[in-house]
Amino acid sequence: MPFLSRLGSIGAFLASEKEDFRPGSQTLVDWIPRFDAWYRDSTGISQGRNLHLLYGRECRLAVDSLAGLEKRLFAIACAARKRGFITNLELDLWDLLEVGDTLIDTFQAERGFSLTLDCRKPNRPTGTESGLLRTLEAAAEATSMLTLRGDPLWWLEKGVGRSQTLGGKVFRVVPDSGGSITGPSERHISACDRRLQMTIDENGEIFPCVGLIGFQQFRLGSIHEELPKASPDFQELLGEVEKLGIQGPAVPPDLTVVTKEPGFPVVCCIHRNILRAEGASTRA
Secondary structure, eight states: OTTGGGGOSEEEEEEEOSSSEETOHHHHHHHHHHHHHHHHHHHTGGGTOOGGGGTTOEEEEEESOOTTOHHHHHHHHHHHHHTTOEEEEEEEHHHHHHHTHHHHHHHHHHOOOEEEEEOOOSSOOTTOOTTHHHHHHHHHHHSSEEEEESOHHHHHHTTGGGOHHHHTSOEEEEOOOOSEEESOGGGGOOOOGGGOSEEEOTTSEEESSGGGTTBGGGOOEETTSOOOOOOHHHHHHHHHHHHHHHHOOOOOTTOOEEEOOTTSOHHHHHHHHHHHHTTOOBOO
């Protein structure tokens, strides 16, 4: 299927509820092998062609809160890893500090996962910073890659730069800015290729990247539905995705101020502003 090669990876946003994640942990566990088989058939991999498309496929699981659902999270992660996906768990730092050794022990036992920790929670729990550096060191020891998201100065204040343990491991600090983007928007535009993936929102709907979540004209289906078949409409949508992958969104020359949405790359914020200005329909 033309252009589908760009959508071999998975990104899922998991919203914690009382007993499970939305859109459903078991539904995702069942969907991942179905998607993998569909992708292999659609791209010719199962017929021995385009085997290079199997390399570097990722599964990113972004969790708003663990809320005692660690076992369900790891069930999803293990389902992805069994199908050959490089699996990254994105957690709130304060969640990790609350569950502490239990989650680290699971990382240690399962091995091979990468971990992203976000320190930007606006209302941080009090009294949770005790043992922070020790927990980060244990996480770095138990995972293949540790990413720390947020203000680099904040992380340095917590001792990240002084830790000999972290210094001997693979980790990185990724800042994230807020506020507004000013000046000619064209200078922020880049090809979307590395951001394209089968992105699953909290309702189970699938979009080709995080920046397009909610825009119905880009909806690829749902994990609650059958995977899409080749059709003129689907091929046309893949063609639009291909254009974004090659050149990024087209920017009107008069767009000079864009509101930065938390969690979205700059280019995605610009694209979302453009789509809203054009009257693109979003899910109610």
